[in-house]
Amino acid sequence: MPPKILFPREEIENAAFKLFASGGIRNVSVRKIASLLGSSTAPIYSNFSSMDEINKVLTEKALGLLLNYTGRKYTEDPFLNIGVGLLIFARENKVLYRSLFLESNRFQEVFDRLYEENLVRMKQDESLSVFNEDELRSILDKMTFFTLGLAAHLCAGYLKDTSDEWFIKTLYDMGDDVLRATAHKKGKPGCTTPEGGHSRETHHHR
Known part of the structure; x- marks a missing residue:
C-alpha cells in the first residue's frame, strides 16, 4: 500500500x-x-473539521492581505494611504474584491474589522488629532462610501484611469473636502495641505 x-x-x-x-x-x-x-x-x-473552518481561515487571509495594502506608504499621508491601498487592492484582486464587498454580506466581518483598523490608524494620525472619535467616524464613513464606490466602478471596468496617481489625486481632493467641511461644521481648525504635498497640516485660526 x-x-x-x-x-x-x-x-x-x-x-x-x-x-x-x-x-x-x-x-x-x-x-x-x-x-x-x-x-x-x-x-x-x-x-x-469542516468547510466553515476553511472559510474562517480564508476570511483571515483576505483581511490580512487587504490590511497589507491599506497599510503601505503610498504617500506621506496615512489617512490617504488607506483609501489608495483599497483601490489598488481592488485593481489587483478584482475577483477577491467582488467576493468580499459586492456579492453579499457574508464577509461583513472583513468590512467591520477593516473599518475599525482604519479608525485606529486615523487616531494615530497627528494631522487628524483636532477631531474627536465621533467626527473621525463620520469622516471615515464618508470616505469609505466614496472609496468603495470607486472600487466597484473599477471592478466593473468603468474607470478610464486606474493609475496610482489618479487614485491619489481623486481621494486626496475628496478627503480634503470632507476634512474641511467637518472642520468648518464643528468650528475646528482647518485642515490644509502644503502645496505640492500629500500630507495635511493643521493651521489654527488667529
Missing part, C-alpha cells in the same frame, strides 16, 4: 485561498482543494 501523502496545513490554506482569489468563495470546495494539491480529500479533512 503506497504511503499517504501529507500536506502541511499552510499548503492547504494557500491552495484554498488561490481558489478563492481566482473564482470567489463558491469556487472553494474540499474536492477542488484536493485536486489543486494533486491529492485525495483525506489530507484536507485531517487538517480541517
Whole structure:
C-alpha cells in the first residue's frame, strides 16, 4: 500500500485561498482543494473539521492581505494611504474584491474589522488629532462610501484611469473636502495641505 501523502496545513490554506482569489468563495470546495494539491480529500479533512473552518481561515487571509495594502506608504499621508491601498487592492484582486464587498454580506466581518483598523490608524494620525472619535467616524464613513464606490466602478471596468496617481489625486481632493467641511461644521481648525504635498497640516485660526 503506497504511503499517504501529507500536506502541511499552510499548503492547504494557500491552495484554498488561490481558489478563492481566482473564482470567489463558491469556487472553494474540499474536492477542488484536493485536486489543486494533486491529492485525495483525506489530507484536507485531517487538517480541517469542516468547510466553515476553511472559510474562517480564508476570511483571515483576505483581511490580512487587504490590511497589507491599506497599510503601505503610498504617500506621506496615512489617512490617504488607506483609501489608495483599497483601490489598488481592488485593481489587483478584482475577483477577491467582488467576493468580499459586492456579492453579499457574508464577509461583513472583513468590512467591520477593516473599518475599525482604519479608525485606529486615523487616531494615530497627528494631522487628524483636532477631531474627536465621533467626527473621525463620520469622516471615515464618508470616505469609505466614496472609496468603495470607486472600487466597484473599477471592478466593473468603468474607470478610464486606474493609475496610482489618479487614485491619489481623486481621494486626496475628496478627503480634503470632507476634512474641511467637518472642520468648518464643528468650528475646528482647518485642515490644509502644503502645496505640492500629500500630507495635511493643521493651521489654527488667529
